Amino acid sequence: MVGAMTATHTKRGLLERLSEGPVICAEGYLFELERRGYLQAGTFVPEVVLEHPEALAQVHRELMRAGSDVIEAFTYYGHREKLRLIGKEDALEPLNLGALELAHSVAAEADGEPPLVAGNICNTNVWHPNDEAAARTVRAMFEEQVGWAVEGGADYVIAETFYHCEEARVALDVIKQSGLPSVVTLALPASGTFVDGYSAGDAAAVLAEDGADVVGLNCFRGPVTTMEAVREMRARVSTHVAALPVPYRTTEEFPTFFTFVEREEAPARIPNGRPFPVALDPFLCDRYEMAGFARAAVDADVRYVGVCCGGGPHHVRAMAEALGRTPPASAYSPDMSKHFAFGTDPSLDEHTRGLASTL
Numbered sequence: 001m002v003g004a005m006t007a008t009h010t011k012r013g014l015l016e017r018l019s020e021g022p023v024i025c026a027e028g029y030l031f032e033l034e035r036r037g038y039l040q041a042g043t044f045v046p047e048v049v050l051e052h053p054e055a056l057a058q059v060h061r062e063l064m065r066a067g068s069d070v071i072e073a074f075t076y077y078g079h080r081e082k083l084r085l086i087g088k089e090d091a092l093e094p095l096n097l098g099a100l101e102l103a104h105s106v107a108a109e110a111d112g113e114p115p116l117v118a119g120n121i122c123n124t125n126v127w128h129p130n131d132e133a134a135a136r137t138v139r140a141m142f143e144e145q146v147g148w149a150v151e152g153g154a155d156y157v158i159a160e161t162f163y164h165c166e167e168a169r170v171a172l173d174v175i176k177q178s179g180l181p182s183v184v185t186l187a188l189p190a191s192g193t194f195v196d197g198y199s200a201g202d203a204a205a206v207l208a209e210d211g212a213d214v215v216g217l218n219c220f221r222g223p224v225t226t227m228e229a230v231r232e233m234r235a236r237v238s239t240h241v242a243a244l245p246v247p248y249r250t251t252e253e254f255p256t257f258f259t260f261v262e263r264e265e266a267p268a269r270i271p272n273g274r275p276f277p278v279a280l281d282p283f284l285c286d287r288y289e290m291a292g293f294a295r296a297a298v299d300a301d302v303r304y305v306g307v308c309c310g311g312g313p314h315h316v317r318a319m320a321e322a323l324g325r326t327p328p329a330s331a332y333s334p335d336m337s338k339h340f341a342f343g344t345d346p347s348l349d350e351h352t353r354g355l356a357s358t359l
């Protein structure tokens, strides 16, 4: 209608984008919406899709403005087992389709090339190794969710946070049958191997062999302990590799965010003395650490990079800027030159600037 005045932007697919350079994917919706008071820690079911869609839309919007190339429909844990657990299986289909619709509506707000909209399936928590009945249950759960992702117009599907490699293989098989591109990211436990015995490198190799478009790790581990394992994956496959750590300072001694312990004298201050999941604040990475991670990952030819539970828009923006981007939120990136005490602007009050070392 007003074609001459409306800028139209082509939207490249995931694989095209990856062939040209890094793709940034912001995850971490569970923790962000829990912090904001719209989602309960523990069960971690994304009922926010139906109960407070405006709150979820705002998180999508903030992550997109911060530089995420992807809006991941919030269907993480929106599967049959989780909804059974809270007695709301009726909400399964509206939640899944609603999440896709909401993701598209925010994507349509983008200036410039629209972000990709990803469907999402994840760890079911009812997978048992070598149990065919469990495998059938899990496959059916994936089939219905991937079906809704297709119906909802997803550009590709993310299968994430699997701690069993064999469960991820079933997820991948279901995605492949849909014809959509696949990103399969596993979550590596503290032991350093997946629960069914695969090493990170072996899991990457088998998933790549199965035909995953992107394989890698997300969640559980912070940047330092994710990077070690992702390098093993990178060395074993020729497909694209993904790394989406949690932004927490995990170490060799504390490899995952589950393993952190309260450092104070009175561990009873927090439930069970265990910082996971809602008292992880003292372990949080700053934005510069996440920026450094993004650079290191891309230097290691890990092109699909992002952040998982605990990440916020400030992390995503710093990662985008580290990769040479200037997302809309960069309009408000830090500039201390006019700070009252630490600034350099000559018009600042001389006496007040002199107080800087005493503050």
Ligand SMILES: [Zn+2]
Residues within 6 Å of the ligand: 028, 218, 219, 220, 246, 308, 309
């Ligand atoms: Zn996570």
